[in-house]
Amino acid sequence: MRGPTPRVTRTLAVLAGLSSASLGSLGPAYAAPPHGAATPVDVSGGSDPFASCTADDVDAQEATFGSTLYPGAEVEPRLAVDPTNPLNLAGLFQQDRWSDGAARGLVAAISHDGGKTWKRVVLPGVSKCSGGPANRATDPWISFGPNGTLYASAQTADAPFSPGGVTVSRSTNGGDSWEAPVTLIDDTYIASFNDKESVTADPQNANIAYVVWDRFISPPSGTAADQGAFRARSFRQETWFSRTTNGGVSWEPARAIYNQATQGGTFGNIITVLPNGDLVDGFILFAVHRQKLLANIALIRSHDKGATWSNVATLIAPLDLSFFGAYDPDNGNPIRTGGAPDFAVDPVSGKLYAVWEDDTQGSGVDAIQFSQSGDGGMTWSPPVKINQTPSTVPAPDQQAFTATVRVAADGTVGVTYYDLRQNTPTPGLPTNYWLARCHISCTNSASWVETHVAGPFDEEQAAFAGGYFVGDYEGMVTNGTTFEPLFAQAVSQAAGNPSDIYFTTVSSTP
Numbered sequence: 001m002r003g004p005t006p007r008v009t010r011t012l013a014v015l016a017g018l019s020s021a022s023l024g025s026l027g028p029a030y031a032a033p034p035h036g037a038a039t040p041v042d043v044s045g046g047s048d049p050f051a052s053c054t055a056d057d058v059d060a061q062e063a064t065f066g067s068t069l070y071p072g073a074e075v076e077p078r079l080a081v082d083p084t085n086p087l088n089l090a091g092l093f094q095q096d097r098w099s100d101g102a103a104r105g106l107v108a109a110i111s112h113d114g115g116k117t118w119k120r121v122v123l124p125g126v127s128k129c130s131g132g133p134a135n136r137a138t139d140p141w142i143s144f145g146p147n148g149t150l151y152a153s154a155q156t157a158d159a160p161f162s163p164g165g166v167t168v169s170r171s172t173n174g175g176d177s178w179e180a181p182v183t184l185i186d187d188t189y190i191a192s193f194n195d196k197e198s199v200t201a202d203p204q205n206a207n208i209a210y211v212v213w214d215r216f217i218s219p220p221s222g223t224a225a226d227q228g229a230f231r232a233r234s235f236r237q238e239t240w241f242s243r244t245t246n247g248g249v250s251w252e253p254a255r256a257i258y259n260q261a262t263q264g265g266t267f268g269n270i271i272t273v274l275p276n277g278d279l280v281d282g283f284i285l286f287a288v289h290r291q292k293l294l295a296n297i298a299l300i301r302s303h304d305k306g307a308t309w310s311n312v313a314t315l316i317a318p319l320d321l322s323f324f325g326a327y328d329p330d331n332g333n334p335i336r337t338g339g340a341p342d343f344a345v346d347p348v349s350g351k352l353y354a355v356w357e358d359d360t361q362g363s364g365v366d367a368i369q370f371s372q373s374g375d376g377g378m379t380w381s382p383p384v385k386i387n388q389t390p391s392t393v394p395a396p397d398q399q400a401f402t403a404t405v406r407v408a409a410d411g412t413v414g415v416t417y418y419d420l421r422q423n424t425p426t427p428g429l430p431t432n433y434w435l436a437r438c439h440i441s442c443t444n445s446a447s448w449v450e451t452h453v454a455g456p457f458d459e460e461q462a463a464f465a466g467g468y469f470v471g472d473y474e475g476m477v478t479n480g481t482t483f484e485p486l487f488a489q490a491v492s493q494a495a496g497n498p499s500d501i502y503f504t505t506v507s508s509t510p
Helices: 006-015 020-026 058-065 226-231
Strands: 069-081 089-098 103-111 119-122 136-144 150-157 165-171 182-186 192-201 209-217 236-244 255-258 264-273 279-289 292-302 314-318 342-345 352-358 367-373 400-407 413-419 430-438 449-458 475-479 482-492 497-503
Touching: 058 069, 069 103, 069 482, 089 136, 089 482, 089 497, 103 150, 103 497, 150 192, 150 209, 165 192, 165 209, 182 236, 192 264, 209 264, 209 279, 236 279, 264 342, 314 367, 352 400, 352 413, 367 400, 367 413, 400 475, 413 475, 413 482, 430 482, 449 482
Parallel strands: 069 136, 069 475, 069 497, 103 136, 136 192, 236 264, 342 400
Antiparallel strands: 069 089, 089 103, 103 119, 136 150, 150 165, 165 182, 192 209, 209 236, 236 255, 264 279, 279 292, 292 314, 342 352, 352 367, 400 413, 413 430, 430 449, 475 482, 482 497
């Protein structure tokens, strides 16, 4: 996304006061090449677990906020693999997306046979439909510890733009059941907002896991009468953090670990643990300077497992803020994508990788950008475009977005993304999912080879939540030399099934 991402835009606004029958119309399907993706498995199929819920009073929310609920919309998955048994996979996604933020609850998808079969488990206690106090939940994130302990984090809220909170849940049986969530923060101050958390279990220490998020607050003092909050001209969006050092039994009090000062902040924080034990927290760093918005992909680091953090961010690459991001070439409607970066580390070589979507050519076309660091994130290669979307298609159909990166056991780097290369002027927006792989010379765009993963599906069938929406991010893990993506596809609003979550596998060898 350009400028502020949709969520940062929302923050700044506060300051200012395929159905199978339809696939034929989307053009010819791609044939998977040798070593291509296995047939995707729908992990979210079946009856809606919240269909009979009345605890969250949907009618009142629709009437009060003008919200639109999309029952059957499963979006924004993340995936984790058990290091003690790679056949154990755990995904987490939003169930029943609202148009103006969050969902009726979060649901885990659990497999104990390497992704052949799946069962759904409602994450308890994070929303009213799952027995919790909040109307809505969002931002599902999930991570296995080295002993098989599974952590899931979530953002909770009662209404659009409400302050909300951050919770973390624990499972000791691979996601088959979950303990009650622990609340890390629960703001009541009207001009605050907690957003986009993630959880990372330390792969080197079974006792430690980390949760990190951004917390918007205006005015920066954090205390003011309502009118003072609404009239404030300054704000900050700090990085907040909590950790457990006893395997999830308890969590340290939440605290700010990075502050860009007023009229700036971070978004999309993700902690990665390097082979030497250091932590790096990567994010979008933004600031408003002389009424101009500036943004970079950046990170901070900790040498002591999160006890202390660097107070100066390392810049990875600037973001081009000349346009707003992905859109439907046929009707101009936005395609909502997260815009935030994703990170991965090679546990053998120690190389650190970052991917994000951006237009660095001034062409008005989002592309997938890649950068790598060989010194633990201190210095970074110039970003290069790595999506293989053909340049022969019309420029608006070259858009690529929502990147996820992981590293296979043989050092192959894999990046998934969506693109629109198959679009035509006919109704519908054919969208495909791809995996690009590179083994050596990854800073050279020509070194990347792509495989078709899934699609086409009609993006226009997805829930409309700030744009056609299947997720601000998607999921992927690796199992040896196999990449295992977990991702959303739009299906059919007419059938009451706007989107589903799918799993597949792809070899690291093109």
